[in-house]
Amino acid sequence: MQKRLTITLDEKVYWGLQEIVGRRRISQFIEDLVRPHLLRRDLETGYREMAQDEAREKEALEWTEALVGDVSDESR
Numbered sequence: 001m002q003k004r005l006t007i008t009l010d011e012k013v014y015w016g017l018q019e020i021v022g023r024r025r026i027s028q029f030i031e032d033l034v035r036p037h038l039l040r041r042d043l044e045t046g047y048r049e050m051a052q053d054e055a056r057e058k059e060a061l062e063w064t065e066a067l068v069g070d071v072s073d074e075s076r
Helices: 011-020 023-052 054-073
Strands: none
Touching: 011 023, 023 054
16 A cells, blocks of 8 residues: 655755656655665564574574585685
């Protein structure tokens, strides 16, 4: 669901957005810039939950250790 928002910008910023991004694309441009800052908490929570999954962490550790072994076997 989308919500309508009215914001106030400096006139030069507004005209710059229209020129660079395009009149009909300003909302999407602003949303794309803002979204990562608002969803960062969800991302951190997800990483924390993954780290608590002991089976997943064990598998990830085995995988990374195997990669280190592959690199050390590489001829230089």
